[in-house]
Amino acid sequence: MVPKVQKWPEVASATPTLLGFPAVKVATMHVITVDDRDKTPNFGKPLFNPTSILAVPDASVIGLRLYGRENGAGKALGEVYAKTLPKGVKKKTSIEPEAFAAAWKDKLAGVTRLAAVVSILPRDSGLSQKEPLIFEVGIGGGDKASQLDYITKLVGKGIKFSEVFKAGSYVDVIGITKGKGFEGSITRFGVKRKQHKSRKSVREVGVIGPWHPAAVMYTVARAGQRGFHQRTETGKRILSISNPKDVPLTPSGGFMHFGEVKTDYALLRGTVPGSNRRVVMVRQPARPVLKKSTPVQVIELSTRVGR
16 A cells, blocks of 8 residues: 655755655645646636645654665665654664764765655554554755765654645655456456447457467456556645644545544645555656746635545
């Protein structure tokens, strides 16, 4: 249920920063904003946005890792964890993070990238799971030395979503889609049904391959699993980052299949993969963003869709 990030992008920033943040999908809703797209007929007018709600509880940076290359392959060169860890985390090290950073400060030439070990408590978001979820989040911006100092100071402390991402910026969302089970080729790939009485079957492809060579190509639509795949949604704009105490969000009776939003939340334009209560990873955009990343003016929130 937890997505794995295959690649962390590079960011053009002078100061180091985390490249991602774990979140929990709450529901969908409608948000009315002021259209800030220049040179459009709707500029400055109210804009209707289908929006996804993500619960973003405070994350704990419990450790750091250094990666390099050995024999042409990536390898973890070293890792260190905080002295006090959340309940349920069994990773421990005998060395302090400051001593670990001082020992590696002169060996950063062989380090290809740095990563932070981050954990969140699902119970903070209203889920029933007691054990914390542990993620590896990349670090970007600055040079290797500044990145090492930045993450060393964060080890053993908490960090908020608003410290990593800002309202109005664009992000990528990685999650596990809803599982649909075993489906046929018509539903799975959208193949057109055959004509009435043309064959014994209707909801199948006409020919799966020639007699000679007797082989079925991988491109032929066949029945199989549909859904429950890891997918990445790119170019999602953050409309707002707030707290339920400042801007109430939960409707009467709570969101369906989730309940009440008790932690900080983020509103993302569009939909994100997965069902409600599923963990997703919000990442810095891998593709260059040519649009402006200024804050969005929110006029009205409507939670009727989330019910």
